[in-house]
Amino acid sequence: MFLRKLCIFSPLKPLKIDTKFYNSDKDDLFxxxxxxxxxxxxxxxxxxxxxxxxxxxxxxxxxxxxxGEDECTFGTRTFLQAREGRHYLYHLRVKEEYLEEARKLSGLTEMGKLEIVWKRELGGIAMLHTVLLEREARSCGELKLSLEKIPDTVAREEPFQITCKITNCTDKKMKLLLKMHDTTSVRWCGHSGRSLGKLMPGSSLSFTLTLLCLQLGLRRISGIQIIDTTLKTKYCYDGVAKVCVVPSMMKMES
Incomplete structure (x- = not known):
């Protein structure tokens, strides 16, 4: 009598795949x-x-x-040596007709799949490696603030401007009031407490602010406050951006 023993081996895949999503201030991601x-x-x-x-x-x-010609960042090589790695980067944009739906996403969200076709040797059988993509959708809250324009470098004690955009992520109409609060290194120029008007659900509006920095170095832009006077709700935005503050003479020479 013979006893037959069957052993099942699962072949190891030679590829290790890591994916990571990066949110941007706009309606897109990387x-x-x-x-x-x-x-x-x-x-x-x-x-x-x-x-x-x-x-x-x-x-x-x-x-x-x-x-004038587009060439792959990896050159003409189509292979990976043992222990060698490679990075791919993709810019994902939301279609115009889906903007409102995308802004309401929150929590774990399915993002389709990544497919990699590979083989062990030239002339060998091609294999398919599929990775399901998921990301943690970052909720923008009820009122999203993003920066449309801001200089990288500014001169100390000289006014400069930034352009902000706010988006109503709720299903209710807002009536907004803008206030600015000075910090140790940043002073706001102009009238605090101005009206931004009404903002319909899913809509956005832009506004420009003038400020100046009193201290050299990398400084945070903080102290923006927006109040919805309809529901008496206050939204505070601190550390929305950073600017490099240099002496005014250095700014002039550059």
Missing amino acids: LEVQIQNISLSTVFIRKVSLELPEMYTEEALNTLNLD
């Missing part, structure tokens, strides 16, 4: 994909592609424009 060959032999990458939800479009940021 996806970073890191692919690493964790095997001891060469792996050939035939194709890397995204399959996204209907509301998004993608732009691959993995090319360089050299002499």
